[in-house]
Amino acid sequence: MRLAERAKNISPSPTLAIDARAKKMIAAGEKVVNFGAGEPDFDTPEHIREAAIAAIRAGMTRYTPVAGTMQLRQAIVDKLRNDNGLDYRPEEIVVSAGAKHSLYNAMQVLLQPGDEVILPAPYWVSYLEQIKLAGAVPVIVQTRQENGFKLTVEELLSVVNRRTRMVIINSPGNPTGAVYTREELSALGHAVLEHGLIVISDEIYEKLLYDGLEHVSIASLSPALKEQTVVINGMSKAYAMTGWRIGYAAAPAPVAKAMADLQSHSTSNPTSIAQAASVAALTGTQEPVGEMVEEFRRRRDYMLERLQAIPGINCNRPGGAFYLFPSIDGYIGRQYKDHTIKGATDLAGILLDEVKVAVVPGVAFGDDRCFRLSYATSMENIREGLDRIEQVLKEIK
Numbered sequence: 361m362r363l364a365e366r367a368k369n370i371s372p373s374p375t376l377a378i379d380a381r382a383k384k385m386i387a388a389g390e391k392v393v394n395f396g397a398g399e400p401d402f403d404t405p406e407h408i409r410e411a412a413i414a415a416i417r418a419g420m421t422r423y424t425p426v427a428g429t430m431q432l433r434q435a436i437v438d439k440l441r442n443d444n445g446l447d448y449r450p451e452e453i454v455v456s457a458g459a460k461h462s463l464y465n466a467m468q469v470l471l472q473p474g475d476e477v478i479l480p481a482p483y484w485v486s487y488l489e490q491i492k493l494a495g496a497v498p499v500i501v502q503t504r505q506e507n508g509f510k511l512t513v514e515e516l517l518s519v520v521n522r523r524t525r526m527v528i529i530n531s532p533g534n535p536t537g538a539v540y541t542r543e544e545l546s547a548l549g550h551a552v553l554e555h556g557l558i559v560i561s562d563e564i565y566e567k568l569l570y571d572g573l574e575h576v577s578i579a580s581l582s583p584a585l586k587e588q589t590v591v592i593n594g595m596s597k598a599y600a601m602t603g604w605r606i607g608y609a610a611a612p613a614p615v616a617k618a619m620a621d622l623q624s625h626s627t628s629n630p631t632s633i634a635q636a637a638s639v640a641a642l643t644g645t646q647e648p649v650g651e652m653v654e655e656f657r658r659r660r661d662y663m664l665e666r667l668q669a670i671p672g673i674n675c676n677r678p679g680g681a682f683y684l685f686p687s688i689d690g691y692i693g694r695q696y697k698d699h700t701i702k703g704a705t706d707l708a709g710i711l712l713d714e715v716k717v718a719v720v721p722g723v724a725f726g727d728d729r730c731f732r733l734s735y736a737t738s739m740e741n742i743r744e745g746l747d748r749i750e751q752v753l754k755e756i757k
């Protein structure tokens with residue numbers, strides 16, 4: 361059977377691929393330390409799970425409005441006002457089957473063939489594929505580790521041309537944990553307005569912030585910027601609800617309407633029960649979020665200290681999310697047994713084969729001088745995994 365060109369151009373998610381390989385080894389009884397996880401290792405808080413059970417019992421089992429129940433959209437409107445200083449109306453909110461789906465809908469309704477989208481690297485893999493699926497052209501801009509892996513205005517302006525339509529900002533970011541400051545966003549915002557660009561602002565890691573850093577939504581910087589921005593967020597990361605599949609977009613009404621219309625012909629509404637649980641997540645106690653963040657911070661601090669003590673490893677201090685993204689520049693071109701290390705992919709292969717440690721090579725995010733380590737795993741695993749990594753790195757000649 362012939363596949364459409366569109367399908368032939370999709371690369372399967374490489375982060376899920378390494379995770380799958382590690383899980384296969386674990387299933388076979390091997391003691392793998394998995395630093396590949398892209399989701400919190402915590403359970404969904406109890407009161408949220410109870411809300412879902414109550415929703416089933418109350419018979420909330422039918423179709424809801426395509427863009428989400430009014431109750432959930434109102435809870436999102438309130439959240440955006442209280443947390444982010446953003447004023448939206450329920451008609452400007454579209455709830456989808458995860459933030460990934462929200463991003464997909466946004467790109468489908470905003471991009472045309474030939475449009476260029478500025479994608480700062482290292483990037484989260486699905487952006488790249490979604491841009492291509494919309495027929496647009498990704499313009500990858502390599503950010504610098506010295507700049508905290510953040511896109512600068514100069515870098516942005518160096519690639520803007522008549523065809524540039526959109527720029528993607530992900531703060532706090534996956535895979536780097538980079539958090540943009542208000543000043544940095546404001547500088548980017550000026551350039552965005554000057555060139556009439558659209559911003560997709562993926563704020564899914566908003567709640568996972570450390571060191572007293574502040575989350576700023578670029579849309580909140582001015583009414584003009586809000587008009588040019590689609591804010592993306594969801595339940596997965598803040599509330600440990602990855603499996604529930606609820607994300608949302610906030611966008612100017614005509615864009616939100618187009619996204620809902622598109623969704624009406626694909627998935628329709630996201631699961632009614634998960635929507636009810638999401639209302640509880642947004643309106644109930646935020647205490648579990650705080651506890652999770654505190655545990656993530658403890659792990660980050662420990663891991664960062666250990667990594668920074670390894671010669672040849674250069675790791676930035678991530679301000680948010682649950683990943684470390686060390687550069688392995690110091691090992692490139694060197695030898696482990698009979699392997700020459702050409703990049704993080706080779707090193708990741710050696711770590712998995714030799715000491716059963718799974719990391720995600722940076723090639724997956726457009727930068728193979730680094731790899732991603734997730735600290736969404738127990739302190740015990742983290743200790744053991746770092747011991748094993750150290751052991752391998754010591755043997756590299």
Ligand SMILES: *Cc1c(COP(=O)(O)O)cnc(C)c1O
Binds near residue numbers: 398460602
């Ligand atoms: C996890 C993640 C998402 C999507 O999460 P959903 O489970 O689809 O809500 C979106 N963007 C980034 C950067 C992520 O890491």
